[in-house]
Amino acid sequence: MNIDKMEFLNWMDRIMRRFDLLDENLNNIGKQKSNIDGEELLDNQDLLLMLKISPRSLQRYRSQGKLPYYTISGKVYYKLSDVHQFVKDSLAVRRFG
Incomplete structure (x- = not known):
């Protein structure tokens, strides 16, 4: 051809x-970006990279109720404001604990 x-x-x-x-x-x-109530949502991978923690640690924080989460279509998400509060709370415990 x-x-x-x-x-x-x-x-x-x-x-x-x-x-x-x-x-x-x-x-x-x-x-x-995924949003809920006008707020950015992060997924597990985002948090693992952001917080430099293991998947097991992230699961433990969820299970202990330290980190609120949402399940949407079988996938876990976290509100950015909840993550910020979790970090603040974690730092306060380390400083004063």
């Missing part, structure tokens, strides 16, 4: 425009 140079360039241009659209859509999806 032979195609001329102009036809090939037109095809490549169409393909590149598709890639640009896909890239834009992926960027928009990535920018969307």
